[in-house]
Amino acid sequence: MTAIVYSEDYQKHETGNHPENKERTQVIIKAIKEMDAGQNGIFEPEMAGEDDLLRVHSPEHVAKIKAFCQQGGGYLDFDTMASPQTYQIAKLSAGGAIKAAKLVLEGEKSAYSIGRPPGHHATRDRAMGFCFFNNLAVVLKYLREVYNIKKFFIFDFDVHYGNGTAEIFYEDPQVLYISIHQDPRTIFPGSGFIEEIGRGEAEGRNLNIPLPPGSNTSDYIYILENILKPVADKFKADFYLVDVGFDGHQDDPLSSINLNDDFYQWVAMEMMEITPSLALILEGGYDLSALYRCNQKLINGLNANINFEDGNIKENKSNLKQRNQKVHRETKDLLNEIKKIFSPFYEF
Numbered sequence: 001m002t003a004i005v006y007s008e009d010y011q012k013h014e015t016g017n018h019p020e021n022k023e024r025t026q027v028i029i030k031a032i033k034e035m036d037a038g039q040n041g042i043f044e045p046e047m048a049g050e051d052d053l054l055r056v057h058s059p060e061h062v063a064k065i066k067a068f069c070q071q072g073g074g075y076l077d078f079d080t081m082a083s084p085q086t087y088q089i090a091k092l093s094a095g096g097a098i099k100a101a102k103l104v105l106e107g108e109k110s111a112y113s114i115g116r117p118p119g120h121h122a123t124r125d126r127a128m129g130f131c132f133f134n135n136l137a138v139v140l141k142y143l144r145e146v147y148n149i150k151k152f153f154i155f156d157f158d159v160h161y162g163n164g165t166a167e168i169f170y171e172d173p174q175v176l177y178i179s180i181h182q183d184p185r186t187i188f189p190g191s192g193f194i195e196e197i198g199r200g201e202a203e204g205r206n207l208n209i210p211l212p213p214g215s216n217t218s219d220y221i222y223i224l225e226n227i228l229k230p231v232a233d234k235f236k237a238d239f240y241l242v243d244v245g246f247d248g249h250q251d252d253p254l255s256s257i258n259l260n261d262d263f264y265q266w267v268a269m270e271m272m273e274i275t276p277s278l279a280l281i282l283e284g285g286y287d288l289s290a291l292y293r294c295n296q297k298l299i300n301g302l303n304a305n306i307n308f309e310d311g312n313i314k315e316n317k318s319n320l321k322q323r324n325q326k327v328h329r330e331t332k333d334l335l336n337e338i339k340k341i342f343s344p345f346y347e348f
């Protein structure tokens, strides 16, 4: 059963009626407690230290967030809001991600950190897009330093491009970042095009799948089936991290992607077929009832594959696919373009 990492203290990152608010993690933990998965117990995170943040972020950035919160918080930019306790709770959110990775190293097949604030838009020097510190990057650098783990596979299915994560590892050949997101011409943060493939020795290590508004579960399944496993098999990572976002759901107010509930179970099952173990980190998702349902789907998918050999489980996955078969022409064209760009690096 997937291990859950969560703290009630996440509510202390107080943002009022901002879309990224405390009700999000509350509804997710409620969804999990109301299914069998919650019976396993929920692990409390430890706060990440400043040293953990400083492996990723500049001292100026860390000091700026700390001082801003000490002075009472407010809007750091047009959409990123801090409260007096945000600096502490952002460290707790990063610590939750570290805890999930540690649980995986201790033998859990999967561990899911349900933390806030989220992290994937935070760059080395800048908070943006509701994010202060890049939780995933903090974990990755922690695992490198403390456990000497070298090669990392990251898959990010939040509807927005994780520009912070991509930028931090853009020249790092040992980190593969795959992001599926809404076409950046139509959504924040305005980057994440297929031509952004990594730099220098890391060329081919940044793989973007930007889908047009209106894309649905069929499009996602079709393109991910053709990319995730072939690329992962060739890259052969030592550790797998998934950035989980629910804002591509058709009910979500912040995107124009039309995923249904099926996707979240399918994607969890797909990842568990690609790797025997993974750590998951919460990013976005702003419709509370979609968050409730889709988190249960995700957990079902993660747990189902513990008994992956079971014929019924495989049948379930193919049922999910059968129900979602109408792939748009644009998606097929996009896959061909991606294959062309990445054929020097991977075998599709």
Ligand SMILES: [Zn+2]
Binding pocket: 158, 159, 160, 245, 247, 283, 284, 285
């Ligand atoms: Zn998002």
